[in-house]
Amino acid sequence: MRRDIFQAIADPTRRAIIALIALQAMTPNAIAEHFDTSRQAVSKHLRVLTECELVKQTQQGREIYYELEISKMKEIDKWLNQFRKIWEERFDNLDKYLAKIQKERKHGKS
Amino acid sequence: MRRDIFQAIADPTRRAIIALIALQAMTPNAIAEHFDTSRQAVSKHLRVLTECELVKQTQQGREIYYELEISKMKEIDKWLNQFRKIWEERFDNLDKYLAKIQKERKHGKS
DNA sequence: CTATTGCGCAACCAAATAGTTGCATATATA
DNA sequence: TATATATGCAACTATTTGGTTGCGCAATAG
DSSP states (O other): OOOOHHHHTTSHHHHHHHHHHHHSOBOHHHHHHTTTSOHHHHHHHHHHHHHTTSEEEEEETTEEEEEEOGGGGHHHHHHHHHHHHHHHHHHHHHHHHHHHHHHHHHTTOO | OOOOHHHHTTSHHHHHHHHHHHHSOBOHHHHHHTTTSOHHHHHHHHHHHHHTTSEEEEEETTEEEEEEOGGGGHHHHHHHHHHHHHHHHHHHHHHHHHHHHHHHHHTTOO
């Protein structure tokens, strides 16, 4: 079974759950109430999220609170970094290009 | 058929393709040579990437070059932003906490 | 102690997905 | 013009996935 963070955030319901519990830990029932899915469906999503360590549980009596392991989200950020370099470069090139045009215009080359 | 950028980057082969063509546009055959999959499999991945506008094609004779639409990657970055706020806050709280301990130590409360 | 509640888990099912095979089409080459 | 090459596309298959149903277990309430 493939189980990584990218596969975890592929599902829109799972992204919604992540956004929801980012603010505060919640029980499966409480989470399920925010969507039109069953508690079991949410439970399965939570299992996926737990398996890739995006979420951690805290038992409190018979309730289980699920909390976002927010530092894990940085892995996505880390992966994005390689592209961030490239898109910043593009902006630099655009800047240089604009500067060049500007310069040429000043010299009456337009 | 669900087709968004999060689903597109869920597949590891697709992520590898993205990283590969981020540097320079490539043809399906050239891409396939970098992996141990068939050209057709790569072609299907490219279709998925094209459908969610992560990739654009340029025909050149009988070759088709696939190029990463890098600005599209910012959508992931944008989604991450909501969590970035939270994790920065956590760091702030940690800083405050450390400052507090430091202060207490100065006052001989340790 | 019994009933209820919150939950996980396994079995099952329909839909989606990644990959393969076998074409068709367009461009290039001999 | 005949052949080779680069590619897309449709059909088929095995696997995965998201969801449902039903069960069992532990904690709480009556």
